[in-house]
Amino acid sequence: MDHDNYSDAYIRDILVRHRAIATVGASPKPSRPSYFVMKYLLTKGFDVIPVNPGHASSTILDQHVFATLGDIAKPVDIVDIFRNASAVLAVTHEAIRIGAKVVWMQLGVRNDEAARLAEIAGLKVVMNRCPKIEYGRLSGEIGWAGVNSRMLSSKRPLLGSGGGQQRALRKED
Amino acid sequence: MSEERKPGFNTLAIHAGAQPDASTGARVTPIYQTTSFVFDDVDHAAALFNLETFGNIYSRIMNPTQAVLEERLAALEGGTAALAVASGHAAQAVVFHTLLEPGDEFIAARQLYGGSVNQFGQAFAKFDWTVKWADTTDAESFRAAVTPKTRAIFVESVANPGGIITDLEAISAVAREARVPLIVDNTLATPYLTKPKEYGADIIVHSLTKFLGGHGNSIGGAIVDCGTFDWMGSGRYPSLTAPCPSYHGMILGETFGNFAFAIACRVLGLRDLGPAISPMNAFLILTGVETLPLRMQRHCDNAVQVAEWLSGHDQIAWVNYAGLPENEFYGLAQRYCPAGAGSVFTFGLKGGYEAGIALVSNVQLFSHLANIGDTRSLIIHPASTTHRQLADDQRERAGAGADVVRLSIGLEDVDDIIADLDQALAAV
Numbered sequence: 001m002d003h004d005n006y007s008d009a010y011i012r013d014i015l016v017r018h019r020a021i022a023t024v025g026a027s028p029k030p031s032r033p034s035y036f037v038m039k040y041l042l043t044k045g046f047d048v049i050p051v052n053p054g055h056a057s058s059t060i061l062d063q064h065v066f067a068t069l070g071d072i073a074k075p076v077d078i079v080d081i082f083r084n085a086s087a088v089l090a091v092t093h094e095a096i097r098i099g100a101k102v103v104w105m106q107l108g109v110r111n112d113e114a115a116r117l118a119e120i121a122g123l124k125v126v127m128n129r130c131p132k133i134e135y136g137r138l139s140g141e142i143g144w145a146g147v148n149s150r151m152l153s154s155k156r157p158l159l160g161s162g163g164g165q166q167r168a169l170r171k172e173d
Numbered sequence: 174m175s176e177e178r179k180p181g182f183n184t185l186a187i188h189a190g191a192q193p194d195a196s197t198g199a200r201v202t203p204i205y206q207t208t209s210f211v212f213d214d215v216d217h218a219a220a221l222f223n224l225e226t227f228g229n230i231y232s233r234i235m236n237p238t239q240a241v242l243e244e245r246l247a248a249l250e251g252g253t254a255a256l257a258v259a260s261g262h263a264a265q266a267v268v269f270h271t272l273l274e275p276g277d278e279f280i281a282a283r284q285l286y287g288g289s290v291n292q293f294g295q296a297f298a299k300f301d302w303t304v305k306w307a308d309t310t311d312a313e314s315f316r317a318a319v320t321p322k323t324r325a326i327f328v329e330s331v332a333n334p335g336g337i338i339t340d341l342e343a344i345s346a347v348a349r350e351a352r353v354p355l356i357v358d359n360t361l362a363t364p365y366l367t368k369p370k371e372y373g374a375d376i377i378v379h380s381l382t383k384f385l386g387g388h389g390n391s392i393g394g395a396i397v398d399c400g401t402f403d404w405m406g407s408g409r410y411p412s413l414t415a416p417c418p419s420y421h422g423m424i425l426g427e428t429f430g431n432f433a434f435a436i437a438c439r440v441l442g443l444r445d446l447g448p449a450i451s452p453m454n455a456f457l458i459l460t461g462v463e464t465l466p467l468r469m470q471r472h473c474d475n476a477v478q479v480a481e482w483l484s485g486h487d488q489i490a491w492v493n494y495a496g497l498p499e500n501e502f503y504g505l506a507q508r509y510c511p512a513g514a515g516s517v518f519t520f521g522l523k524g525g526y527e528a529g530i531a532l533v534s535n536v537q538l539f540s541h542l543a544n545i546g547d548t549r550s551l552i553i554h555p556a557s558t559t560h561r562q563l564a565d566d567q568r569e570r571a572g573a574g575a576d577v578v579r580l581s582i583g584l585e586d587v588d589d590i591i592a593d594l595d596q597a598l599a600a601v
Contacts, residue, residue: 029422030223030225030421031416031420031421031422031423031424033427033428035225036220036223036224036225036226036428039220039225039226040220040225040226043220043226107430108427108430130430133430136227140192141227141228142227143190143240143241143243143244144227144228144229144235144237144240145227145235145240145254145432145435145436145439146235146239146240146243146244146247146254146255146256146257146435146439147244147247147253147254147432147435148189148190148244148247148248148252148253148254148255148432149190149244150248152180152184152185152188152189153192154188154192154193155192155193156192156193156194156195156198157192157193157195158195159195159196162213164196164211164213165210165212165213165217165228165229166213167195
């Protein structure tokens with residue numbers, strides 16, 4: 001796996017296949033990246049599960065906050081890590097233990113040892129990427145901000161549910 | 174297109190950023206001639222204002238026609254994002270508004286377009302931003318101008334109108350040592366001829382009015398974020414690294430990663446200074462960009478023939494075109510823009526100032542006006558027009574002395590272009 005260059009198909013497959021995403025290091029502060037990544041993913045129909053021991057049993061964006069991944073009673077597909085690289089290994093061990101399918105490290109976070117471990121256990125790994133940016137890029141929404149999506153398509157974009165300014169992901173594009 | 178294939182420049186010039194319209198299927202990008210966009214609901218409105226989701230609010234800040242142009246330009250320059258604004262000057266104002274605080278300095282090549290010399294030296298002084306001039310042909314002069322207050326270095330890849338090709342790699346090395354971004358005005362070259370990011374540029378600015386639009390019908394400007402500068406690591410650019418009071422304490426550099434500079438230019442500089450591009454101009458420029466590769470090559474092919482012809486004319490003292498092998502910048506041109514040295518160049522008339530005035534009066538195909546990068550061939554005598562506000566020594570340093578005539582060679586038949594100069598010179 002080339003962790004410097006993920007193919008669009010690899011990222012798209014992760015985002016269209018999975019719904020339950022645990023956000024480790026979730027913050028209740030609206031100015032923090034984790035907060036609006038969660039807010040965005042909720043509008044795209046993801047089941048967002050915040051994890052933060054400092055805010056356990058409170059809610060963020062109306063979602064119950066769990067202290068650890070192990071406390072979540074339902075299956076988790078993606079573990080999105082908003083923590084420093086040094087904290088990633090422990091989170092990855094836990095992600096493997098609860099049967100997650102994907103370990104996703106947020107923009108600016110990379111831990112190759114944890115990635116190797118997760119891949120040996122059969123999980124997919126994404127490092128140093130943001131699921132909001134990737135969803136926005138692959139759906140074409142990010143182009144509204146003048147961002148280079150690196151996507152070319154002669155197909156009409158897929159409109160999302162819930163409003164005129166919402167786009168969705170096709171399985172194939 | 175398949176994942177592994179990287180589309181070529183011609184393909185990007187036509188397709189980047191432009192899917193068919195989501196609601197109507199219109200294949201050509203529509204002109205979204207509207208000031209505002211309805212919110213889906215109150216939560217959606219809040220999310221847009223807080224930068225929590227992507228979408229359109231108000232055409233002073235973003236517009237879907239403009240957005241296609243922005244993504245196209247980012248793709249052509251190899252950048253992460255772009256911002257289109259009302260003019261090239263607006264692009265520069267927004268870039269420096271994002272980078273500088275009162276009391277800060279930047280270093281700029283003194284051989285810039287005269288309008289930039291005015292903007293940097295005079296208008297910016299009112300914001301307490303100080304420009305230090307350096308010589309674009311001498312990277313050491315930039316190194317010597319660096320102080321603890323330096324926050325950026327600014328050059329033109331191909332200087333207007335001096336015919337100079339800037340050694341971008343040498344100057345980007347100075348910028349890296351000083352830990353400041355290198356800003357390159359790539360207007361005269363366009364990304365068809367050279368891609369400054371490949372030589373170390375961090376930010377690219379354009380006057381879209383020129384070759385990118387290419388048809389002389391619309392004023393526009395653009396900022397391209399190359400995604401290469403580490404704002405968070407630097408900590409010297411508070412617009413990107415300090416909590417932003419108007420966005421609930423968001424830190425733009427942290428939130429938007431390698432396209433944070435373009436976002437900061439939009440959500441602070443463009444929002445607050447207001448130089449938005451009109452959707453109509455964005456559309457016209459976008460249409461121009463589709464044929465950029467074809468046009469630029471013809472511009473260059475015509476220019477080199479005209480320059481060769483002028484070189485052999487007995488009323489001409491000198492021709493300064495980097496596409497001629499005898500030119501001092503020919504080597505740099507071969508390195509940085511091997512497909513051609515652009516179509517804007519200068520020459521000197523043995524008859525001096527009076528001959529310059531006579532020549533621009535005698536032409537019949539060439540248009541005497543203050544623009545470059547049009548389908549039409551253009552002529553100007555800088556000393557009596559674009560550069561007349563500058564002092565004599567500034568004019569000389571900018572390559573716009575009394576005997577200098579500047580041409581922007583168009584897309585007409587080259588024989589007709591040469592014939593017009595021939596008859597006009599005969600009447601001088």
